[in-house]
Amino acid sequence: MKNVLIIGGTSGLGWAxxxxxxxxxxxxxxxxxxxxxxxxxxNPKINFFAHNLLMDNFNFSERFNDIDALFITIGAGRVAKFDNLSEKEINMEININYKAVATVLKQFYPRIQKSNDFKVAVISSIAGMINSPLFSVYGASKAAIMALIQSLNIELEKDGSNNRILDVRPGHIAGTRFANNKSIDTKPAQKVAVEIITAVQKKDQILIPGYEETYKAVIERNREDSHEFGINSYDYKIAGNRLTEKPQIKIGYMSGTFDLFHIGHLNMLKKAKQYCDYLVVGVHKDASHKNKTVFIPLEERMEIVRSVRYVDEVIVSLPEDSDVREIIPYNYLFVGSDYKGTERFQRYEEQFSKLDDVEIVYFPYTKSTSSTQLRSAISQDNK
Known part of the structure; x- marks a missing residue:
């Protein structure tokens, strides 16, 4: 291996x-x-590229055409009852755990097939092998990835390729999350990372870290009586207070008039989607707050914004963006940097400073087509 790509390599096991x-x-x-x-x-060898995998408009194979090893470590899920998961969260888990992985494998598959030595490892989960109540969607999506890898390895063998995809099926690994921008103990994750690198070099097809000491007995108990195993697993999670009520999905919110929609609007929406799993956009009823009139009716402006692929939901905005949190508990409030320091956003900053799950993200102003320019052009034409 000389040049390696890690999809999801910015935290947890991927970072290790x-x-x-x-x-x-x-x-x-x-x-x-x-x-x-x-x-x-x-380490100067590590190069970071920002991309939200829920945005499906990127070809990794074209961008990283010099790599000879691919590690896919992405995953999303939480311990929760199925009725506590929203449709947004279910879609996010399936898209991250299965669709994004399958898409990346498809992009690199010609090189996996034809290259003499192309290393590939994908992180699935032990949850995909056993009855996983309270982890239902996560376990199901990881099981789907296991089935995909197993089938692809047979196809590679029948096609005469020497390459194989390593399916890594870990259980819980300490040190695989980051909090407050500070990493916790990563030694356990580092140990698993070494195991993965060794296994992928050997072209193994399955790796279950901690198999002999922990997971062999777990898998056997599930095989002997899956129903009883599921009941015990459910009770164990409840007794251990492992249920999480807070959705893992990150919601972003941006408001604007979006009159005379142009590339500047599109770029802002694209930047916003980079940060979040679900982007809500509030459209102003008019532009009276700027002492301007609008050319396009509200419903048409909302429909235009709704049609942008980066946008998941469109609402009529409220006078105060902070009040929207009472309706939609967003984690990010997006706005242009020209609003930073204004009385309104200083007030928002003070209000949000008391909360630990919301952040204002100021996007730097970039030169592009603007609504002001378009208004000016229209006014000139009308003279």
């Missing part, structure tokens, strides 16, 4: 893999892709 690989003298570059980077990059 990135650092382990970057310390190998044989490795020249480690490219990591994720929505945000949670810690400082100290």
């Amino acid at each position: 893999l990135a650092n382990e690989l970057a310390n190998d003298d044989q490795i020249q570059n480690v490219y990591t892709v994720g929505r945000t980077l949670h810690t400082e990059v100290e």
Whole structure:
């Protein structure tokens, strides 16, 4: 391996893999892709690229055409009853755990087939092998990935390819999350990272970290009586207070008039979607707050915004963006940097500083077509 791509390599096990690989003298570059980077990059071999995998308009194979190893470590899920999961969250888990993985594998598949030595590892989960109540959608989506990898490895063999996809099926790994931009103990994750690198070098097809000491007995109990295993698993999670009521999905909110829709609007919406799983856009009824008139009716402006693929939901905005949180508990409030320092957003900053689950993201102003320019052009034509 010389050039490695890690999809989801910005935290947890992916970050442990990135650092382990970057310390190998044989490795020249480690490219990591994720929505945000949670810690400082100290090794110059590690190169970070921001991308939200829920945005399906990117070809990784074209962008990273020099790699000879691919690690896909993405995953999303939480311990919760099925009726506590929203449709948004279900779609997000399926899209991240299965669709995004299958899409990336498809993009690189010609190279996996034809290259003499192309290393591939995908992180699934032990949850996909056993009865996983309170982890239903996560377990089901991981089981789907296991089935996909198993089938692809047979196809590769029948096609005469020497390459195989390593299916890594871990259970819980300590040190695989980051909090407050500071990593916790990553030694357990680092140990698993070494196991994965060794297994992928050997072209193994399945790796279950901690199999002999922990998961062999778990798998056997499930095989002997899956129903009883499921009942015990359910009770164990409840007794251990492992249920989480808070959705894992990150919601973003942006408001605007979106009159005379142009590339500047599109770029703002695209930037916003980079940060969140679900983007809600509030459209102003008019532009009276700017002492301007609008050219396009509200319903038409809402329909235009709704048709943009980066947007998941459109609502009529409220006078105060902060009040929208009472209706939609967003985690990010997006706005142009020209609003930073205004009385309104200073008030929002003070209000949100008391909360730990919301952040204002200011997008820097960039030169592009603007509504002001279009208004001016229209006014000139009307003279």
